[in-house]
Amino acid sequence: MIDHSKVQKRTTADIAKRIVQDIPDGAHVNLGIGQPMTICNYLPADKEILMHSENGLLGMGPLAKEHEIDEELVNAGKQPVTMLPGASLCHHADSFVMIRGGHIDICVLGAFQVSVKGDIANWRTGDPKAIPAVGGAMDLALGAKKLFVMMEHLTKSGESKLVMECTYPLTALAAVDCIYTDLATIAVMPEGLVAIDWVDGLSFEELQELSGVPMRKLGK
Amino acid sequence: MIDKIIPSVASAVQDIGDGSTILVSGFGGAGLPIYLLDALAEQGAKNLTIISNNAGNSGIGIAKLIGNGQVKKVVCSFPRQPESGAFDDLYRAGKIELELVPQGTLAERIRAGGAGIGGFYTPTGYGTELAIGKDTRVIDGVNHIFETAIKTDYALIKADKGDRWGNLTYHRTGRNFGPIMATAARCTIAQVNQVVELGALDPETIVTPGIFVKRVVLVGGKS
Numbered sequence: 397m398i399d400h401s402k403v404q405k406r407t408t409a410d411i412a413k414r415i416v417q418d419i420p421d422g423a424h425v426n427l428g429i430g431q432p433m434t435i436c437n438y439l440p441a442d443k444e445i446l447m448h449s450e451n452g453l454l455g456m457g458p459l460a461k462e463h464e465i466d467e468e469l470v471n472a473g474k475q476p477v478t479m480l481p482g483a484s485l486c487h488h489a490d491s492f493v494m495i496r497g498g499h500i501d502i503c504v505l506g507a508f509q510v511s512v513k514g515d516i517a518n519w520r521t522g523d524p525k526a527i528p529a530v531g532g533a534m535d536l537a538l539g540a541k542k543l544f545v546m547m548e549h550l551t552k553s554g555e556s557k558l559v560m561e562c563t564y565p566l567t568a569l570a571a572v573d574c575i576y577t578d579l580a581t582i583a584v585m586p587e588g589l590v591a592i593d594w595v596d597g598l599s600f601e602e603l604q605e606l607s608g609v610p611m612r613k614l615g616k
Numbered sequence: 617m618i619d620k621i622i623p624s625v626a627s628a629v630q631d632i633g634d635g636s637t638i639l640v641s642g643f644g645g646a647g648l649p650i651y652l653l654d655a656l657a658e659q660g661a662k663n664l665t666i667i668s669n670n671a672g673n674s675g676i677g678i679a680k681l682i683g684n685g686q687v688k689k690v691v692c693s694f695p696r697q698p699e700s701g702a703f704d705d706l707y708r709a710g711k712i713e714l715e716l717v718p719q720g721t722l723a724e725r726i727r728a729g730g731a732g733i734g735g736f737y738t739p740t741g742y743g744t745e746l747a748i749g750k751d752t753r754v755i756d757g758v759n760h761i762f763e764t765a766i767k768t769d770y771a772l773i774k775a776d777k778g779d780r781w782g783n784l785t786y787h788r789t790g791r792n793f794g795p796i797m798a799t800a801a802r803c804t805i806a807q808v809n810q811v812v813e814l815g816a817l818d819p820e821t822i823v824t825p826g827i828f829v830k831r832v833v834l835v836g837g838k839s
Contacts, residue, residue, distance in 0.1 A: 489724060
């Protein structure tokens with residue numbers, strides 16, 4: 397039995413900081429709406445990381461403070477943001493040329509499920525009453541050179557979000573490169589999932605048990 | 617003499633007929649041509665197909681048209697927004713049609729429409745629900761799906777400055793879909809915050825050349 401009280405789960409901020417470690421200096425990065433947007437709060441001063449917003453902004457700065465708000469300067473979640481020196485604006489087709497043309501180095505998206513093959517489901521749960529909304533997720537999932545997923549490891553009812561096959565409608569096939577959760581960092585390799593690191597208080601065997609899908613340890 | 621300046625939003629939209637297809641710029645509220653949409657709500661055209669990134673919220677703009685029962689179909693990438701109730705209710709009741717399009721595919725379909733291209737192959741959406749029924753092709757070892765261009769009767773867009781030839785500049789991320797939508801409609805109508813003299817806009821910084829714009833209307837202040 398896993399002693400959940402000993403598992404030192406990562407907070408959202410911890411996951412964001414872990415992801416930032418894997419973003420190299422000079423990278424062009426797009427952050428999906430939801431949890432991934434918090435990553436911009438943890439960008440280190442010693443790296444120059446250029447943030448892209450799908451609505452036509454490259455060189456996005458932090459969220460706008462009260463006196464900085466311009467309602468015509470927003471991020472993908474429609475929140476008022478700022479621009480860094482060197483920022484550029486473009487129209488939507490050019491913005492998606494950056495995404496679809498493979499010019500964005502890394503995109504971080506949230507997800508409902510990720511399969512062992514790197515398939516991602518993140519836009520609808522199939523609930524007939526829910527309003528489906530896809531936004532830029534399908535373009536980002538395939539267009540960015542690398543796709544990172546930031547999500548809770550388990551659903552609220554304790555089921556693993558890592559699955560053999562996604563049961564929710566797909567966003568993209570074989571797109572995910574690395575998964576960052578509150579429990580672990582897991583790479584999607586051609587041969588399957590590889591656990592890079594996991595939190596204190598949790599053994600690799602326990603991580604495997606909670607995940608419910610085959611995975612191996614890095615280097616083994 | 618070319619003079620595309622129209623004296624009022626009401627006269628700018630008066631000929632939009634029932635059943636028209638209309639591109640509407642904006643990403644949430646940024647770049648949304650709210651004065652033109654208000655005028656269209658007033659004018660009352662029905663059975664409209666609205667193509668935009670969102671489906672409106674808070675009872676204004678596109679949500680006002682939907683609430684009035686003027687819209688039969690929405691083509692968009694992200695209808696779900698805070699207070700998008702007007703759309704949500706009709707959608708759940710099966711009273712409004714939704715064509716959901718990935719955002720980049722939406723932008724490219726509009727760009728293709730404006731560029732005289734019939735369609736294009738893209739990997740986006742391959743293997744998903746949104747690819748059902750679409751032609752597929754393997755290009756350079758990658759699965760693609762075929763998407764058709766979008767061309768419409770009208771485009772309603774928001775720009776910042778405009779001149780009587782229809783040259784336009786935009787403000788910040790309010791630019792979003794405006795420049796591509798301007799190219800893809802038979803009649804593009806731009807609401808602007810400022811009308812300037814011909815020659816006042818630096819040719820190096822004009823984003824939408826006037827050839828793409830039929831009507832320019834000055835509206836009060838920023839909105």
